[in-house]
Structures are given as C-alpha cells and as structure tokens.
Amino acid sequence: MLRVEQVSKAFGGLLALAGVSLEVTPGERRAVIGPNGAGKSTLFKVMAGELRPSQGRVFLQGREVSGMPQERVARLGLGRTFQRSNAFPELLVWENVALAQKAAQGQSATLGQPLRPEPGVQRVLEQVGLAERAHVVASQLSHGEKRQLEIAMALVQNPSVLLLDEPLAGLSGAERERIGELILGLDPQMTVLLVEHDLEYALRFAQRVTVLHYGQVIAEGRPEAIRQNPQVQEIYVGAGWAVETGAATTQGPEVLRSEGLCAGYGAMQVLSEVRLEVAQGEVVALLGRNGMGKTTLLSALMGLLPLQEGEVFFLGQGVGRLPPHRRAALGLALVPQGRRMFDGLNVEEELQMAAWGQRGRWTVERVLEVFPRLAERRRSPSRALSGGEQQMVAIARALLRNPRLVLMDEPTEGLSPLMVRQVAEIIRTLKAEGETVLLAEQNVQMALSVADRVYILEHGQVVWEGRPQEASQAVLHRYLGV
Amino acid sequence: MMAGLSREVRAGGTARQGLLRWGLVGLLLLPLALGGYPLYLATEAALLGLAAVALSLLLGHGGVPSLGQAAFLGLGAYTVGLALKAGLPLGLALLLAPLVAALLALLTGLLVFRTHGIFILMLTLAFGQMVYSAAHKWTGLTGGDDGLSLSGLSIHPVLLHLVAVGVLLAAVGGLRALLQTPYGKTLEAIRQNEEKIRSLGVPTFYYKLSLYLLTAALTGLAGSGLALHRSFISPHDLFWLTSATLMVMVLLGGSRGLWGAVFGALLYTFVQAWVSSFTDLWGLFVGSLLVLTVLFAREGLWPLLERRLGGGRGNA
Amino acid sequence: MLLLLLTQLLNSLAFAMLLFLLALGLSLIFGVARVVNLAHGAFYLLGAYLGLALGASLGSFWLVLLLVPLLVGLLGVLVERFLLRGLHGRELEQVLVTIGLGFILADLLRAFFGAAIRSVPPPAELAGPLFLGSFIYPKYPLFVLVMGVLLFLLVRLLLARTPFGVQVRAVTADPGMASTLGIQPARVSLLTFGIGTALAGLGGVVGAPMIALAPGLDAQMTLFALIVVVIGGLGRIEGAFWGAILVGLVDGFGRLFLPQLAMFLIFALMALVLALKPEGLLGRRLA
Structure with missing residues (x-):
C-alpha cells in the first residue's frame, strides 16, 4: 500500500x-x-x-x-x-x-x-x-x-x-x-x-x-x-548512568519560583498551575515526555512566551511582565533547544556578543579554557559547527552572561552518546563552580545523574517532584519510559 | 436586481444592516436628482467602487496584497480608448477591456503566485509601474503624457451613471453569491490556511490565479467605464498612487467587506473632491488618510458603522 | 567609441553608488525591523531638498553632507517610534503606513519647494572636469563613486567589527534569541531605522547634483531601491552593493543602446530573480 x-x-x-x-x-x-x-x-x-x-x-x-x-x-x-x-x-x-x-x-x-x-x-x-x-x-x-x-x-x-x-x-x-x-x-x-x-x-x-x-x-x-x-x-x-546520590546539599537562598503559572500558544493552553522552585547552587531537572510542556515552561520563564496567568519570581522580584532582555539583565540565561546559533556570526562573535558589558567570573578566555574545541574553531561560522560544538557555544553564551540561573533546554538533543556524556560532565563542572541550573531533558538517566531535585511534567502539570534517588522504577515507568 | 438586493438583505444580517446598505445605494442614486458635478462625482465613485470591490475580494478573501491594480484600471481604459479610435463598436470595446486586463493578469500572475506575502506586494507594484512606464513611453500608441481623448463619443451622464451603479450592484451581488459557493469557500480556506487546504488536495496556485484574473477583469471594466466617463485617459492614472488610493478605499471599508469597499469609494471620492477644492496636495490627503486609517481604524470605518448602527457582525 | 563606453560605465557606476546608498538603508531596515519602507525615496528627496536649502545658508557642502543625514535620520527614528512601533508583526499594515508617509512627505516637499524642476550644481571644489590623457570626465560623479565604495567598506567594517554591528546581525538572524542575551531588539530596530533613513538622506544630498529634483523622483528612487534590494538580496549589504552595480549597469547601458526598453529590462531582471531565487542573488533564505 x-x-x-x-x-x-x-x-x-x-x-x-x-x-x-x-x-x-x-x-x-x-x-x-x-x-x-x-x-x-x-x-x-x-x-x-x-x-x-x-x-x-x-x-x-x-x-x-x-x-x-x-x-x-x-x-x-x-x-x-x-x-x-x-x-x-x-x-x-x-x-x-x-x-x-x-x-x-x-x-x-x-x-x-x-x-x-x-x-x-x-x-x-x-x-x-x-x-x-x-x-x-x-x-x-x-x-x-x-x-x-x-x-x-x-x-x-x-x-x-x-x-x-x-x-x-x-x-x-x-x-x-x-x-x-x-x-x-x-x-x-x-x-x-x-x-x-x-x-x-x-x-x-x-x-x-x-x-x-x-x-x-x-x-x-x-x-x-x-x-x-x-x-x-x-x-x-538510557543505560549506564549512576543516579546522583550525593549528600543533600544545604539549600541556598531561593533563586527562582513560579506560582500558578499558565502559558500556551494563542488560545491553546499548554501549562496549567505550574509551581516550582530552584535554590542557589542546585541543579534541578525538568523531566517529561515530548509535548508535555518542558520547552514551553522554559520559554515562559525566560519571557519568550507571555504568561497567561500566574507569576514568576526571580531573586525575589516578580518578572512575569518583563521582556527577555530585562530578565537577562537580572541574571537569567537560556541555553535554548536546538542551540539557535545566529546565522552569519562566527564563534568569536557569538561569544563576544554575549559577553559584551559583562563583568564577572566568566570571561571569553575562561570559557575557552573550559571549551578548548571552541578556541580552535573561533573563526568558523557558528552554524557550520557540529551539534556538540554548537551546544558548547550555546552553553558558553549563557555562562558569559555571568548568570544567577542557567536554563537549559534539551542540551543533549541530537547529540551522540559520547557528546551526551560530555554535556553531563559540563553540567557537573558548573555545579562544582557553584552555578545554578534548571535543566529540561528527555534523556532521563543523564538528568538523574546530575540533578539534585527533579520535577516531572505531564500535560503541562507538575505530577511528581523529589530527589533522584526517590524516583522509583514505577514512577519512571509511569511518566517517562517504556 | 432589486429582488436580489432584498434576498441579500435577509441573508446578510440584521434588518438594520440591510438598511445601511440601502442607504448606500440611495446615496449612489441621489445625485441623479442633483445633476452636474455631484452626479459626475457619484459616477466616478461608482466606477472606482467597482475596482475597490474587486481589490477587496482579492485582498480580503483571497489574501493577495496587490499594489498594482492601477495597471488593470489603466489597461481597461486604454483598450476602450484605442478600440474606439480604431473604429470598433462600443460593445466590442467594452468586451475587450476586461479581456485585455485579464490577459495581463494571467501573464504576471504566473510569476506573482510563485511568491507570497511581502513579495507579492513588491512584484505587483513593480508590474504596475512597468505598465505605467509603457503607457508613458509608448507615445505613438497612447499619446504619452498628453493622454488619449475620447472625443466624438458622448453618453448621457444619467445613462452612464445608472449603468455604472447597476454594474456595481450586480458585481457586489454576484461576488457575494460566488463567495458562498465551494469555489468561494475554497478561496477563503486558502487565505486562512493554505498549507492545510493543499494537504487536502487543492492546487491553490490555480485558485489564486483565477481570482486574480477575475478581479483584473472587473477592474479593467471599471477602467473602461472611467475612460467613457472622463472622455480622457492619462498615464498618470496608472501610477502607483492610484493603486494606493484603491487600497485606501478598501481599508476605509474594512478589508473584508464588499459593501465596505463601495462605502470607501463613495466616501473617498467626495471627500477628495472637497479637499481638492482648496488644496493641491492630493498626496498629503491620501497619505494621511492611509496612515490614520491603519493606525486608528484598522478594521475600517464601515464595520465600525455597521456595528454601531446595525448591531450586526459586520461582514461582506 | 571606447571613450563613450568608458564614460557610460563611469556614469552607471556613479548612479549605482547612489542606488547602493538607498538600497543599503532599505535592506538594513528590512533585515532588522522587518519593514519594507516604501517611503524610502521620499527620505531621499527630503535629503536632497534639505541639502539645497541648507547649502545656501551654510555655504559648505561638507557641513551639509554631515548635517542633513543626521536630520533625516532623526525623522526616521521618530517615525519608527511613533508610527511603526505599534504595528509590530503586521507587515501589510506597516507597508501601508510607509506608503502613506511617503505620499505625505512628497507632497509637503512639493508644497514647500514647488513643483519646478531644480537642478543643483555640484559644490565648487568638486565641479569641473578631470583630465586623464585624452579622456575627460567630470569630477563629481567620480566623487560619488569613491564615496560609495568607501561607505560600503566602512559599513562592512562596522557590521563585522563593532559590537553594534554584531547586534544588528544577531537581531536580523534571530531577534528572540538575541533578546535572551540582553540585546533589546526594539532599540536596535530604532537605531537601524534611523541609520537607514539617514543613508537615504545622504543619498539625496549626494545625488542632487547628478539627478535633477522634481516631484515624482521619490517614487522613482523607492522603486529603484526596491528593485536593487530584491535582486541583490534582502538583509545583506553585499547584496545591496552588487545588486546596485548590476542595476546601475543595466540601466546605464540600457539607456544607451535600447532607450525605450531600459526600464523594462530592469523590471524583467527583478521578476526573473523573484521567480527563480526569491531571496535574491546573494541573499539568504529568510525564515
């Protein structure tokens, strides 16, 4: 047929x-x-x-x-x-x-x-x-x-x-x-x-x-x-990952909180009543099958999508009405799904643009130390890089903002298993440096191996939250896996 | 024709909406009693109204932003003028005008509809100007800047006016009926979601092209009427300014409404006549009207009126 | 014969540089603000008439060259801020507003300066001929030529090296992502609109000694600019430059050999490009 x-x-x-x-x-x-x-x-x-x-x-x-x-x-x-x-x-x-x-x-x-x-x-x-x-x-x-x-x-x-x-x-x-x-x-x-x-x-x-x-x-x-x-x-x-079982870190001050967040596209509502929190120094993972609202949530938190209802508090301030560049100025950074390299810019320009006007721990030199591959490819158009290299640029861009919170949207999408491990390493490095990360991921095991806390989204609602070690086979099976 | 109007009145909305439309018809016919300049203007309005209705169909229902309608208007006018000069009978000349316009639409449409959106705007603008420059340069045929005069033919203004209004109303009625047919509804679907209707098996290119031909023919007919009405055709009528003027009329009327376009044409013609009695700055007038309409009356004045006075939903 | 061809070549290239100034502004405005500014020619005309008026009172061509674009650019900024900002995303309506604006500007200029054709003499220091052996060529078009090329290199440098340039390119490529990196797309739009219209104004000042001023010139220049941008590619300055040269040459030599068909050839070229490669000869696929 x-x-x-x-x-x-x-x-x-x-x-x-x-x-x-x-x-x-x-x-x-x-x-x-x-x-x-x-x-x-x-x-x-x-x-x-x-x-x-x-x-x-x-x-x-x-x-x-x-x-x-x-x-x-x-x-x-x-x-x-x-x-x-x-x-x-x-x-x-x-x-x-x-x-x-x-x-x-x-x-x-x-x-x-x-x-x-x-x-x-x-x-x-x-x-x-x-x-x-x-x-x-x-x-x-x-x-x-x-x-x-x-x-x-x-x-x-x-x-x-x-x-x-x-x-x-x-x-x-x-x-x-x-x-x-x-x-x-x-x-x-x-x-x-x-x-x-x-x-x-x-x-x-x-x-x-x-x-x-x-x-x-x-x-x-x-x-x-x-x-x-x-x-x-x-x-x-996924297989071959060790679930993060480190000692419960002392909770730092709250960096991000959303209350009753509802968002969607046009008349279609995707997220309803989402409530989550991220504290300083934590890596929080957002899990859920495709179409469940992970990217929508991160877009709404960044301001790329307007809130239909509810509020987002960043560093104690209500930011729900602020456009993305104002939230960026307050210290929110995004590593977007699909990397979103700028057509026509080379690696160096991407990084310099992100770093412009910024003062802090992360400088272009520092970033190139952490990602030596990028130093080799500085002059290449960012779109010509491999998926893994583009992901590094995207992460570097966010870091160069010296952010208080990094939002990562599906950083392992489309990457080879080797690159996926590298991304996990990078996230662990960031955690060690004291960065705060909210990570949306399809790759459950990778996420569980780096996260301090986990939220699971289904149909735009938070259906489970807890520590990785608390996520039983039953829970994973029910919401996420085969 | 009158019966058709009543049918429309019943079908198209509340009784008060129908009343508004009767009012419009009345305004078109009133100058018959006044004669002279008001009658001249009213005929002008009816003829331009036909072109505006065509553009309203093209833009509002087909989703095609054409800034080159003046070319069809001018072609219709020149065809009649030249045909009469060549000794052809009036009836044949009036038949040729829309055909020539449709031919141009066919030739340019093949290119135009390979693009979409802003490119259609630019391409139709460019083609329109091409026709303008041809009319301007080809002095042997068109008389160039001096224009073409239709001396020797005189039609009684009352007769011309009645025919113009009649054709206009017939067009509005006919097009409204057309919009209810599968063809018309498919055009709407193309405007609302072209990807989807294509995935359902409809070759949208031909639908858009056929709409373009139809509206070009109507515009050409309007142009031929204008030639007879003014007894004179000038290349300036084909300039981009005229296309923009038609746009303004359509916008004033609310881009979705055919009746609105008639209103827009009427309003524009009379206000323009009044304004030009004390100033030379026609462009300033059109421009300001355009800017103000887009910024403040985005839906058009006619739907606004319909809503306030008619209590209806305000559609074609 | 050879000298005739050389003369026409230089004329065409000088005209091409004028077109480049216009097309560059139009292209930048489209790339960043996503607006097809059909009032662009009116800004050109405004620049030309302002140049005429100020030139008389200020006396220095160079001062006028500096001042007029600034004034025109300022008007552009006001237009973007107050007329176009609210129509974000609605392309057709934005275009209609620019059309209306163009008509308003053109008519105001006509009211102010009259409908008579004004020919503007080149400034004294650039007037007169240049003697290259047996070849005689007026100085002014050469000046325009040189200026155009310098400006191309300058703008290219600006876009490639300065932070603002990178921001412009980023906002052209992906305004949403740019905003997450702290860039304000609205501000970049505003400034770019100002720069674009300033370039049109500059074109007007520079072009006045070459093309006589008359009502209707605005529409002609807008059309030319549009054609160049469509042929060369929207949003790319290399496209504006080479597109302008192509159109300038076709127009110049067309006028020489096939005077009646010159305009036609250009339109035909544009139509062909639009049909075969809608993003322009050097353009990139727009999202």
Missing part, C-alpha cells in the same frame, strides 16, 4: 532521515516511534509530499509519488492530520469538513450553487462526535474538539492511507480518551500510520511498530517484541 525505499532527507548539514525503508500493507496499523528528533515527522512529510526526499523513493499503491506536490499525493488517496491542530478558523465546523469533501471529489471549483452540508459530512461529524457543534466557528472549538475536526476532515476524504501525526499531543483526560478510542475504532480496511509519543497508546494501537533513531530504522516488529527490545529501551530510558 505504502512503500518507502532508502529515503534520506538532509537539511543543509543536518541529516534528518538516513536511508529509511519501510513497507506498510493494506489495512495495517503501523506505529512509528522514536525519541525527539528521530525523524518521525520528517518521514511523514516526505511521504505526503510536503518535502522532497534528498534520496530514495516513495510509492503509494504501487505508484511512485516521490517529489510530487502534496496536493497531488493527497488526491491519490493519502490523508493526514497535523501535529498542531490545523483547520480554517473563521469557517464553521461543517464548512471545514465540506471543503475537505469537495477537495477529495475534485469539486472545489464548483460555482453553481452555495456550499451545502451534505449527508457525507453529517455522517463523519457524527462519527467523530462533533455533530452538535457543526455550526460553531472552528476557532471557538476546544483543543480536543479541534483534534476531532482534524480527523473528521481527513476521514471525509475516504483516504486509502491515513497518516496521524501525534494526534494525542497536548490532550488530557476525557478528550484524550475520546480521540484515542476514535482512532482505535477506525475502519479496519483503512491503512493507518501513527506517530505518537504516548508509547503505551502506540503499542496498544499497532499491529507492527517501526522504531526510528537519528533518522534510521533501528527496530521493527510486533509491539510486544519492541517493548522488550533492549535497544529500544535504552534509547528511551
């Missing part, structure tokens, strides 16, 4: 997919899983025609579709839903679905008569449970209802293959259950591929599972086999 042959996709220097091959049979339920940055969404985009593969081919029902524009692939029978709910906000719910239907029928250009809610539309709305909301403007739907609409729009097109990209992301409680059940109850004749971070759900849903890591397929098989595959377990939970 759907076949992918040795597909690779490169974005500049970054190889998102490296020779991925898979084949899905008609009516199959396939789950594609893997840690953050593994290439799952990229794979879907290549399949759907949103991206051209750098190498390799894609076949839909025996016909080659590699490189075809996405509208053509869609008309050939491939439907998809998007990670962020994506509809036509000013149109009514039924209009959204009706347009999808017309598009599939090739009748979008009809001029003769007004768009009408036809029986097919009604049927699909009932199937997803939106029948009562048919005459509501799409932007006014709840988060879960928007997901239902996404699915309705995909279903009304009667696709032969349906790609579901993280349909449960950001949903909780009853809504999550409802969508989950809906997906499980889809027509068995439809071929469905699912990308989901909720591993329990993905394994429940699938007949076969494909596991991606660093853009490659590292395992494929039935759910039970995958669940027990040691390689898979390792990439999710």
Whole structure:
C-alpha cells in the first residue's frame, strides 16, 4: 500500500532521515516511534509530499509519488492530520469538513450553487462526535474538539492511507480518551500510520511498530517484541548512568519560583498551575515526555512566551511582565533547544556578543579554557559547527552572561552518546563552580545523574517532584519510559 | 436586481444592516436628482467602487496584497480608448477591456503566485509601474503624457451613471453569491490556511490565479467605464498612487467587506473632491488618510458603522 | 567609441553608488525591523531638498553632507517610534503606513519647494572636469563613486567589527534569541531605522547634483531601491552593493543602446530573480 525505499532527507548539514525503508500493507496499523528528533515527522512529510526526499523513493499503491506536490499525493488517496491542530478558523465546523469533501471529489471549483452540508459530512461529524457543534466557528472549538475536526476532515476524504501525526499531543483526560478510542475504532480496511509519543497508546494501537533513531530504522516488529527490545529501551530510558546520590546539599537562598503559572500558544493552553522552585547552587531537572510542556515552561520563564496567568519570581522580584532582555539583565540565561546559533556570526562573535558589558567570573578566555574545541574553531561560522560544538557555544553564551540561573533546554538533543556524556560532565563542572541550573531533558538517566531535585511534567502539570534517588522504577515507568 | 438586493438583505444580517446598505445605494442614486458635478462625482465613485470591490475580494478573501491594480484600471481604459479610435463598436470595446486586463493578469500572475506575502506586494507594484512606464513611453500608441481623448463619443451622464451603479450592484451581488459557493469557500480556506487546504488536495496556485484574473477583469471594466466617463485617459492614472488610493478605499471599508469597499469609494471620492477644492496636495490627503486609517481604524470605518448602527457582525 | 563606453560605465557606476546608498538603508531596515519602507525615496528627496536649502545658508557642502543625514535620520527614528512601533508583526499594515508617509512627505516637499524642476550644481571644489590623457570626465560623479565604495567598506567594517554591528546581525538572524542575551531588539530596530533613513538622506544630498529634483523622483528612487534590494538580496549589504552595480549597469547601458526598453529590462531582471531565487542573488533564505 505504502512503500518507502532508502529515503534520506538532509537539511543543509543536518541529516534528518538516513536511508529509511519501510513497507506498510493494506489495512495495517503501523506505529512509528522514536525519541525527539528521530525523524518521525520528517518521514511523514516526505511521504505526503510536503518535502522532497534528498534520496530514495516513495510509492503509494504501487505508484511512485516521490517529489510530487502534496496536493497531488493527497488526491491519490493519502490523508493526514497535523501535529498542531490545523483547520480554517473563521469557517464553521461543517464548512471545514465540506471543503475537505469537495477537495477529495475534485469539486472545489464548483460555482453553481452555495456550499451545502451534505449527508457525507453529517455522517463523519457524527462519527467523530462533533455533530452538535457543526455550526460553531472552528476557532471557538476546544483543543480536543479541534483534534476531532482534524480527523473528521481527513476521514471525509475516504483516504486509502491515513497518516496521524501525534494526534494525542497536548490532550488530557476525557478528550484524550475520546480521540484515542476514535482512532482505535477506525475502519479496519483503512491503512493507518501513527506517530505518537504516548508509547503505551502506540503499542496498544499497532499491529507492527517501526522504531526510528537519528533518522534510521533501528527496530521493527510486533509491539510486544519492541517493548522488550533492549535497544529500544535504552534509547528511551538510557543505560549506564549512576543516579546522583550525593549528600543533600544545604539549600541556598531561593533563586527562582513560579506560582500558578499558565502559558500556551494563542488560545491553546499548554501549562496549567505550574509551581516550582530552584535554590542557589542546585541543579534541578525538568523531566517529561515530548509535548508535555518542558520547552514551553522554559520559554515562559525566560519571557519568550507571555504568561497567561500566574507569576514568576526571580531573586525575589516578580518578572512575569518583563521582556527577555530585562530578565537577562537580572541574571537569567537560556541555553535554548536546538542551540539557535545566529546565522552569519562566527564563534568569536557569538561569544563576544554575549559577553559584551559583562563583568564577572566568566570571561571569553575562561570559557575557552573550559571549551578548548571552541578556541580552535573561533573563526568558523557558528552554524557550520557540529551539534556538540554548537551546544558548547550555546552553553558558553549563557555562562558569559555571568548568570544567577542557567536554563537549559534539551542540551543533549541530537547529540551522540559520547557528546551526551560530555554535556553531563559540563553540567557537573558548573555545579562544582557553584552555578545554578534548571535543566529540561528527555534523556532521563543523564538528568538523574546530575540533578539534585527533579520535577516531572505531564500535560503541562507538575505530577511528581523529589530527589533522584526517590524516583522509583514505577514512577519512571509511569511518566517517562517504556 | 432589486429582488436580489432584498434576498441579500435577509441573508446578510440584521434588518438594520440591510438598511445601511440601502442607504448606500440611495446615496449612489441621489445625485441623479442633483445633476452636474455631484452626479459626475457619484459616477466616478461608482466606477472606482467597482475596482475597490474587486481589490477587496482579492485582498480580503483571497489574501493577495496587490499594489498594482492601477495597471488593470489603466489597461481597461486604454483598450476602450484605442478600440474606439480604431473604429470598433462600443460593445466590442467594452468586451475587450476586461479581456485585455485579464490577459495581463494571467501573464504576471504566473510569476506573482510563485511568491507570497511581502513579495507579492513588491512584484505587483513593480508590474504596475512597468505598465505605467509603457503607457508613458509608448507615445505613438497612447499619446504619452498628453493622454488619449475620447472625443466624438458622448453618453448621457444619467445613462452612464445608472449603468455604472447597476454594474456595481450586480458585481457586489454576484461576488457575494460566488463567495458562498465551494469555489468561494475554497478561496477563503486558502487565505486562512493554505498549507492545510493543499494537504487536502487543492492546487491553490490555480485558485489564486483565477481570482486574480477575475478581479483584473472587473477592474479593467471599471477602467473602461472611467475612460467613457472622463472622455480622457492619462498615464498618470496608472501610477502607483492610484493603486494606493484603491487600497485606501478598501481599508476605509474594512478589508473584508464588499459593501465596505463601495462605502470607501463613495466616501473617498467626495471627500477628495472637497479637499481638492482648496488644496493641491492630493498626496498629503491620501497619505494621511492611509496612515490614520491603519493606525486608528484598522478594521475600517464601515464595520465600525455597521456595528454601531446595525448591531450586526459586520461582514461582506 | 571606447571613450563613450568608458564614460557610460563611469556614469552607471556613479548612479549605482547612489542606488547602493538607498538600497543599503532599505535592506538594513528590512533585515532588522522587518519593514519594507516604501517611503524610502521620499527620505531621499527630503535629503536632497534639505541639502539645497541648507547649502545656501551654510555655504559648505561638507557641513551639509554631515548635517542633513543626521536630520533625516532623526525623522526616521521618530517615525519608527511613533508610527511603526505599534504595528509590530503586521507587515501589510506597516507597508501601508510607509506608503502613506511617503505620499505625505512628497507632497509637503512639493508644497514647500514647488513643483519646478531644480537642478543643483555640484559644490565648487568638486565641479569641473578631470583630465586623464585624452579622456575627460567630470569630477563629481567620480566623487560619488569613491564615496560609495568607501561607505560600503566602512559599513562592512562596522557590521563585522563593532559590537553594534554584531547586534544588528544577531537581531536580523534571530531577534528572540538575541533578546535572551540582553540585546533589546526594539532599540536596535530604532537605531537601524534611523541609520537607514539617514543613508537615504545622504543619498539625496549626494545625488542632487547628478539627478535633477522634481516631484515624482521619490517614487522613482523607492522603486529603484526596491528593485536593487530584491535582486541583490534582502538583509545583506553585499547584496545591496552588487545588486546596485548590476542595476546601475543595466540601466546605464540600457539607456544607451535600447532607450525605450531600459526600464523594462530592469523590471524583467527583478521578476526573473523573484521567480527563480526569491531571496535574491546573494541573499539568504529568510525564515
């Protein structure tokens, strides 16, 4: 039904997919899983025609579709839903679905008569449970209802293959259950591929599972086999780390505190009532699966995202209304997810810019002592550096601000195991120097090996907090791992 | 036509909203009783209104920020002028005008719609100026700066006015009906979320292009009317200033509303006439109006009026 | 024939330097403040007329060269602060405001200085011809040429070496990240807008002896600047420089050999670039 042959996709220097091959049979339920940055969404985009593969081919029902524009692939029978709910906000719910239907029928250009809610539309709305909301403007739907609409729009097109990209992301409680059940109850004749971070759900849903890591397929098989595959377990939970069991450090004065923090994107609320504290000299880890709100939280703390409700206290001062540069001036620094190197600057300029006007322990010389690799690469454009080197630049930038608190967002993302250990070493060094760090991490074991305290986020709420040694297998299993 | 208006009144919102629209129609027809200069202005407003309605459709519903509409206006005008000069009957000339405009739209649209957003603005501006400079330089054909005069053809002002208003109302009615069809709704969807509608299988390029052709044709028709109305065409009408003027009319009316564009055209034409009776500084006037509208009445004056007086939601 | 070509070459390059001044300002403003300033030509014209007015009273060309850009830049700062700041993120509306502003400025200048075409003589020290063997060429365009190149090198140096320059480049690349490093994007925007408009004003002062002043010149210069920036690449000064040279040459030689089609060629070039490489010949992919 759907076949992918040795597909690779490169974005500049970054190889998102490296020779991925898979084949899905008609009516199959396939789950594609893997840690953050593994290439799952990229794979879907290549399949759907949103991206051209750098190498390799894609076949839909025996016909080659590699490189075809996405509208053509869609008309050939491939439907998809998007990670962020994506509809036509000013149109009514039924209009959204009706347009999808017309598009599939090739009748979008009809001029003769007004768009009408036809029986097919009604049927699909009932199937997803939106029948009562048919005459509501799409932007006014709840988060879960928007997901239902996404699915309705995909279903009304009667696709032969349906790609579901993280349909449960950001949903909780009853809504999550409802969508989950809906997906499980889809027509068995439809071929469905699912990308989901909720591993329990993905394994429940699938007949076969494909596991991606660093853009490659590292395992494929039935759910039970995958669940027990040691390689898979390792990439999710990690292995060979010693949990930090050092003596409880005497608590320094409070550096950061958030109260009742609510934040999100536009109308969508991601974080609710988050309360956390960081004391001086501590390394605090923020754990949680993808989409649970870690990056959103750090962005809100830095001021890159406005607070919807609640307050953030930094060094005793309420900073919730301050823009990022004011918080930076007070001593808050960020090592962002994805490193965010400045296009057009070289390493030296990145560092000098961060250091400008700063006085304190961390100077450019000092930083280059700690990261000798950067001294060698001073003149290189920062974007040309390897992932690990970029991470060093990002950390160095933050340190050069001589901050009171360093926020680190997924510093090990996309790094090789060796680099991951190096980052852990760096964090331990910082702790030894007396720095205070709030670290958001996917790599559970690494985080547990460096942190003094841990918070676990699920669906935008703090569901557990404590010391690393207190985090039992049960807790880790429940919130974080396979 | 009148029945169609009533249907719209019922469909489009509260009775008071409909009243406002009737009021607008009334304002368009009132000058018939006054004759002379007010009638001249009213016809001008109706014709420019057609072009403004077209731009409102293009911008507000298609999401295409075009700063080159003056080119279509001018092309329509010159086509009629030259066709009449060549001895063609009026009917044929009026048919040719929108076709020539649509042809230019096709040629430029192929390039324009490969880009988006701010680049569309720049490209349409550039193309518009290209047509202007062609009209300016090609003195053999267009008479250059001296312009083209349509002597020898006189249409009774009342007749011209009625036809202009009639065409305008028909266009508004027709376009509103169009917006309810799958085609129209798909255009809306393209404006609201192009990625999504493409992923549903719609080749958006052709939809945007066809909209561009339609609005160009309407604008060309308006231009041909203006040529007949003024009995004179000058390259200056194709200058960027005219495109900006149409923008102002659309903004005054609230970029989403077709009726709003009519209001904008009416308001602008009469205020401009009044202002130019005591000053030469037309650009100052347009510029200030533009800046003030964007800064303080971002939604446009017409939706504001509709809300205050009509109690409705204020849409097309 | 050769001398004719050489003359035209130098003329074109001098014109190109004027275009560079304008395009540079426009490009910087777009890169940092993300605004397409369609009033740019009006600032040029303002600079030119101010230069004319002040030149008469101050007597020194060099003083005018220094003062006028400062004044125009100041106006630019006020415009950014009070007209554009509130429209952050709304591109179309920002552009519309700049269009309106352009019309206002142009008309005010027309009201003040009249609609008659004013030709401005070059300052005494730069007037007259230069004799290079059998080749005679006026001094002033050479001055413009040299100034343009020097300015290019200067700005390049400023952007590459000074802290402010690095900040400008950072804010152009990623304003959010820049702000987490303590940089105030709003302040950088403001200053860049001022610098950009000051450059336009400088262009006006320098260009007046080369291009006669008349109403409508503002629109023409804005258009030229836009074309150069689109061809050369938004947000990069190398793009503005080489784009200006390309356009200057096409315009100059176009006028010589195909006078009716000169404008057309330039537009065609722009359209081609936009179609094939929308970020400009030397541009980087905008996010």
